[in-house]
Amino acid sequence: MKDRSWVIMHSLFKIFKTQIFALIFIFCVANVFAQNKSIEEANELIARKKYESAINILNAADPNNENPDIVIAKTNLFLNYFVSSIMHQMFALKDLEPGEELMKIRGSEGNFAMFLFSPDSTIKELIKKFPDNYKLHRTLGLYYHEVQLKYNGNWLVPDSVLVKEFHDYYLIAYDHEVFDYWSLYGIGYAKIWNGDYKNAIPYFVKSTELRDDYPSSHYNLAYAYLYTDQQEKAIESAKVALELYEYPDYKADAARIIAVIFRELDQDNKALEYLIAADTIQPDNYYTLKPMLEVEMELNLESYKNTTRQFFLLAPGNPTIYQDLMKIYWNNIKEDELLGFLRSLHEEYINDNKVNGNLYFYIGKIHYDKEEFDISKENFEKARELFKKVYEPDHRVFKVIDSYTKEI
Secondary structure (H helix, E strand, C coil): CHHHHHHHHHHHHHHHHHHHHHHHHHHHHHHHHHHHHHHHHHHHHHHCCEHHHHHHHHHHHCCCCCCHHHHHHHHHHHHHHCCEEECCCEEEECECCCCCCHHHHCCCCCCCEEEECCHHHHHHHHHHHCCCCHHHHHHHHHHHHHHHHHHCCCCCCCHHHHHHHHHHHHHHHHHCCCCCHHHHHHHHHHHHHCCCHHHHHHHHHHHHHHCCCCHHHHHHHHHHHHCCCCHHHHHHHHHHHHHHCCCHHHHHHHHHHHHHHHHHCCCHHHHHHHHHHHHHHCCCCHHHHHHHHHHHHHCCCCCHHHHHHHHHCCCCCCHHHHHHHHHHHHHCCCHHHHHHHHHCCCCCCCCCHHHHHHHHHHHHHHHHHCCCHHHHHHHHHHHHHHHCCCCCCCCHHHHHHHHHHHHC
8 A cells, every 4th residue: 555655655756747847848938938039129210210119128028137049139239229339337318219329329428228238247247157058258258349349548458468368268169160250350350459470360261251342341451461461462462452441541551551552562653652542532641651752762753842732731830840841852862842832831830830930941951961061950949939939938849940050
């Protein structure tokens, strides 16, 4: 009788246990379904630009940030659609009105809903619980990457730390087959940051394979090729970047790097072609006009005269312009021509004491270098008188003038 009772109890326990497991399974499936449905609803709201409503859906589904998929969805929402951000630890979101554009209101003042969310600490805690979820690693890498790009040296830790963080988290994810074109770009970018150009190349190559229309992967690949003496490959990648970039400053930069490579290959005519292209795309850029002037003078083209004036007009009161002109003209044995150009500007800047003072100063400097000391001193003294109207008596320029006149 006792044995039979035990058998009956054991059977009942097995049935009960099976039912409990079934209930747990059903609950888990239902819970996963509910969470997935929340993410789907949030994505639908995001598509309609209802960002505040989307985060409310995700917060209701996972208020304590315990679900990896929802935390990843929250992180992506905050990083992509914030109106304003406080150190990327607190974010403002808004449901946009019809016709309202996020980028036009980003950073503007307004009464927006604020949400406290720290992706770094939140995701690190989840990684401890789910160490094999490498989507978390990639998302944490993405967070540090975005922070470094946005705050550019003004975040809670130095950029060097941020770059290491996103490199390491991206790389862990990549080693476990979790990556996309952006995370691969980030790994390559971090390696270039640390001067590891050779090892950056494979990541940029794979990034371009995953998305061939992202210009910065091609541009940075060109940069890495350039620093590993693979000039032909560098030109090829830079040309792709030049075609793909839309913003003038980036597009002009791609043209400049092509010019730099052609200069290294002693193909100055080709270099000039791309410098002219850069100046057309983004006129009056110091980093375009200086090498353009150098190339034109080395090729002895008449166009250098117009470029000289264009270069000077970038900043007539900036000593760097005069110093660059002196170096370029001296290198081409045209210092007398530079003297004539600078003298011709006195009348044009007769009412600008700062520019006129610089003209006299650098004319004096050229004569000094030519050992024509009487003319040099005369110009230095004229510069002194004009600078007295511009600078305080303890300004460094007066000490420099004194040093020259005493030598004379």
